[in-house]
Amino acid sequence: MSVFIDRKFLLQVSPKLSRFVKKKDDLYNFRCPFCGDSTKSKTKARGYIYRKKNDYFYKCQNCSASTNFYNFLKQVDPSMVDEYSLERYKSSANTNSPQPEFSELKVLPTFEVKVNLQPISRLPDGHFAKDYVIARKIPEEFYDTLYYAEDFKKFIEDIGLEKDGLIEGDKRLVIPFYDKNHNLTGVQGRSLSESKIRYITVKTMEEVPRMYGLDRVDDSKMVYVFEGPIDSMFIDNAIAVASSSLESAATILDKKKLVLVFDNEPRNKEIVKLMEHAIDNHFNVVIWPEMITDKDINDMILSGFDKEELCDIMEKNTFVNLRAKMEFINWKKV
Numbered sequence: 001m002s003v004f005i006d007r008k009f010l011l012q013v014s015p016k017l018s019r020f021v022k023k024k025d026d027l028y029n030f031r032c033p034f035c036g037d038s039t040k041s042k043t044k045a046r047g048y049i050y051r052k053k054n055d056y057f058y059k060c061q062n063c064s065a066s067t068n069f070y071n072f073l074k075q076v077d078p079s080m081v082d083e084y085s086l087e088r089y090k091s092s093a094n095t096n097s098p099q100p101e102f103s104e105l106k107v108l109p110t111f112e113v114k115v116n117l118q119p120i121s122r123l124p125d126g127h128f129a130k131d132y133v134i135a136r137k138i139p140e141e142f143y144d145t146l147y148y149a150e151d152f153k154k155f156i157e158d159i160g161l162e163k164d165g166l167i168e169g170d171k172r173l174v175i176p177f178y179d180k181n182h183n184l185t186g187v188q189g190r191s192l193s194e195s196k197i198r199y200i201t202v203k204t205m206e207e208v209p210r211m212y213g214l215d216r217v218d219d220s221k222m223v224y225v226f227e228g229p230i231d232s233m234f235i236d237n238a239i240a241v242a243s244s245s246l247e248s249a250a251t252i253l254d255k256k257k258l259v260l261v262f263d264n265e266p267r268n269k270e271i272v273k274l275m276e277h278a279i280d281n282h283f284n285v286v287i288w289p290e291m292i293t294d295k296d297i298n299d300m301i302l303s304g305f306d307k308e309e310l311c312d313i314m315e316k317n318t319f320v321n322l323r324a325k326m327e328f329i330n331w332k333k334v
Helices: 002-016 069-076 078-094 128-135 152-158 246-251 269-280 297-302 307-316 321-331
Strands: 021-024 027-030 047-052 055-060 065-068 147-149 172-178 184-191 199-203 223-226 238-240 258-260 284-286
Touching: 002 027, 002 055, 002 069, 002 078, 055 069, 065 069, 069 078, 128 172, 147 152, 152 172, 152 184, 223 246, 246 258, 246 269, 269 284, 269 321, 284 321, 297 307
Parallel strands: 223 238, 223 258, 258 284
Antiparallel strands: 021 027, 027 047, 047 055, 055 065, 147 172, 172 184, 184 199
């Protein structure tokens, strides 16, 4: 029976599972190998293997990762997967049962499962968070994937994450970050009240670079790279790295397919330095023409440009190597 095979391989791989313990028959608990549970509390263990009919399944109460035992084993010890698949196949052949089908890992994409967090689309008209999103002219297609947190600190705690320096009652717009497989990799909170820190980004997986938009880009085409997630929402096939180091996008995506779009701040020494470094490293870089005086994409939208106009401007002002250096010298003011 397949449950015996699952149990056999679980016990073989158990030494690799931190805080592994048997709770009762066919229920095992350990630290989640997908999200790592908590980086600060080594005692937290919220991953569970449980039995459903004649198979084992995995579920994490922290990151909501949910999958069958095959995908779990593939994550923990890929070297054992072929042997496991063979034994499962032999078992099904001997019992005239159909060969098992192994579905992909699924992580719940919304926060409502764990906390009472409303997407912007469900907020009533006149709600100040919804008014903020409308005032920024953020496209309506994102209203279902942007959330309002009445207390960002409590929200972070409720989903099992940790971040120093958070304050109670901090109202923020919540922007989830997903990878290409729609696994939650982080969340960003944009302040909706008076705050010294406009943006707070919290990772759910420490080893995964924080990038917004990976779940919706086509990496076979040119990908525009921005600093802020909101700017990237106005441009097709765009991501944001949540920092001014736009070059970090090359850790995941093909460098030749990237177009780095820095803020239009020719007097900002840090931006100028980062742009020069990117040009020296042979990245495609947008050098804003003199007629553009706004700082970023959102400001340009608010001042009257539309998406088609901005895409045309960026396409015509994307440069690399020597031409980029020449345009950059004319652009910078420091």
